[in-house]
Amino acid sequence: MGATGSKLEKALGDQFPEGERYFGLENFGNTCYCNSVLQALYFCVPFREQLLEYYANNKSPPEAEENLLTCLAELFSQISSQKKKTGVIAPRRFVQRVRKQNELFRGYMHQDAHEFLNFLLNELVDILEKESHAAKNLTASSPEKIANGSCNGHANGVKKEPLVTWVHKNFQGILTNETRCLRCETVTARDETFFDLSLDIEQNSSITSCLKNFSSTETLNAEDKFFCDKCCSLQEAQKRMKIKKPPHILVIHLKRFKYMEQLGRYKKLSYRVVFPLELKLSNTTENTDCEYSLFAVVVHVGSGPNHGHYVSLVKSHNHWLFFDDENAEIIDESAVQTFFGSAQEYSSNTDHGYILFYESLAASKS
């Protein structure tokens, strides 16, 4: 382990980025789903910075209850404050906390990295919302209401503005679901927020094409008609999803695990889906081209959904790194394309890009 660490250090030489740390994460029995996502989040620099800032501001009360947010913040802080530049860290407390919090992740079974990411982000948001609420209640001099996790303060009839936490600011985007009744032509738009986009995939396609399909117009008819409020009846309609507010961090989940009805189980789709290092979203409502740059990929290794392994690729200071639990190595940018998938169903290459992390480049423009 130490050897691989120094190897990475040697490979980077004097190009080793100032202040950066590259640490592998120990596996506690099938926790690669967790490790791969943690690496992607750690190298999501705005997220990391805000988490560390949070940690710095909330360090004081030692009696404060441990939760996923504090555990994650502690882990990130532990990595970033290491004396050595490379090495291995055991995310023990964080993994224990995850297992305590959610029985799904308690066993030692293979877990889905996307489900874990979803769970984690939602938990973080919950914690931040509760804290913010508790803080508000405190400042509103209602000391009887102490944040103990069970408070349900917004049940007092007052319409509560949804809180925008820094987790939201990083990951949240807004989709708008436009439905046009084919009888009265009325367009009903319904907004929904998202932390990631789950895309259906096709063999030998690109992310661009999958995004296009995601936003393509779908006709609701036959069994699947739309209840039009204006017509007050079920009508044929056209539906399409557009991105109303592109997120700062665009997380794309490729639906590689598909339920096969005739098999009665999930199957892994090894399809070759190419993802560019730069991407633009053109399916936005504003018709503005929102540009993104790829900075992390969570890769599923294996041929089936119930077993296998997760690794991650991250881009840090213009270098690409490959993280496989404890191990970290530098890879060439061109190696990213070995994780696209297979053009043939049966292939020896089972390392497939599963969750893609893109960061918006728009911040510098506006």
Place this chain on the structure above:
Amino acid sequence: MMNSGVILAHLKDKPVQAQPQSSSSFGVSSGVRSAAARFLGGNGSKTLSFVGGNGGSKSISGMSGRVGSFGVSSSSSSVGNSNFDGKGTYLVFNVGDAIFISDLNSRDKDPIKSIHFSNSNPVCHAFDPDAKEGHDLLIGLNSGDVYSVSLRQQLQDIGKKLIGAQHYNKDGAVNNSRCTSIAWVPNSDGAFVVAHADGNFYVYDKSKDGSADPSFPVIKDQTQFSVSHARYSKNPIARWHICQGSINSIVISNDGAYIATVGRDGYLRVFDYKNEQLICGGKSYYGALLCCAWSMDGKYILTGGEDDLVQVWSMEERKVVAWGEGHNSWVSGVAFDSYWSAPNSDGTDENVVYRFGSVGQDTQLLLWDLEMDEIAVPMRRPPGGSPTFSTGSQSSHWDNACPVGTLQPAPSMRDIPKISPLVTHRVHTEPLSGLIFTHESVLSVCREGHIKIWMRPGFGESQSGNSDSSLSTSLKEKPSISGKAFSSSYKQ
């Protein structure tokens, strides 16, 4: 897992016309025009005929296998014959560590020659049909090494090694990054260019010594274009530093005046070869550009890349004039159909239609028409308001063409007219790497090294009376819809 096998498997090839005599038969006949019109008509889901293979039924289902594609392993039939005069048209392609040569006009199309490389894999090659004497075939390797040879000499030899080769950039002495693209400079008496994965291309002169002069100055600023010349008129004679990241393709206009490159940074760049100056260029919509091609008259450049678009660049306007939307994945090969002319064209320059094709990692072959008056209309609207990328003066903003020597930023989706393909056809099961138009057919190549030859409809029909049954066409076209029926669409 981390090796670059995927990259090596990419196949780039060039048809070769070994004899000037044979190329004289490549004129455009009126028969081909009408044939191609029918080929391109229809709804795009029709059955295309397939030339080649070992005879027998040519049903569409047979094409999913390897029937008729050039087997990689079938190198056993190497024919060596010192009396072999080499007349004919050949396909030169690389798979793995070898270059294969097939006779395009033979029935089985099995490679008649394979040349194996022991140190590194060949990754690109080029043929000069106008070479009066000496070396006409260039081969670039993964190691950066470059060879020039005589194709005929290779065909006359029975061995599996390159013979009579001039070896340049030996063991990567000048540049040890991968060769990515190689091209002869037309009308230059044996000059050629070799592009590398590190953003440089080198100019060589085949009449000069191959021994390397590795003393090019260090590139101070990787982001700046610069040209350095060798001191002692040795090969390579010049280094052009183009960009950061790989140059993915280099192509030269038919008159040898302009060099176009595309690369990892997503830019198309066009240079004046003689004056060593950047003329114009622009950024893709997003992502790297992977391929490019000149029109025969040098007025247009096609590019394809990771934004799934086929881009048409106008040399006159120095900007993108159309985006072809139709691929579901990256565009890996583009080519103008130089044998095509519009069915009703009367030879005037008005309303010229260009036909071109593209192949992609979606395994599809697409054919397109570019009709200038239809493209021009939407382009008359005022520019999208984004300032020019670099030095452009205030006035350049309003000019129709951007000033010489500047690069255009990525256009906005709404500012570029879109065109749709005439024909979309899934031609392989593997991602494609290139296509070639010949007089009577369209060739598609996939990255695994399989080549398929698609007959232009009608061509086979006219010959089927006196030739093999495999040449007969199974095309079911709708003659009422001609290629002309297509028009470019302009989306909001």
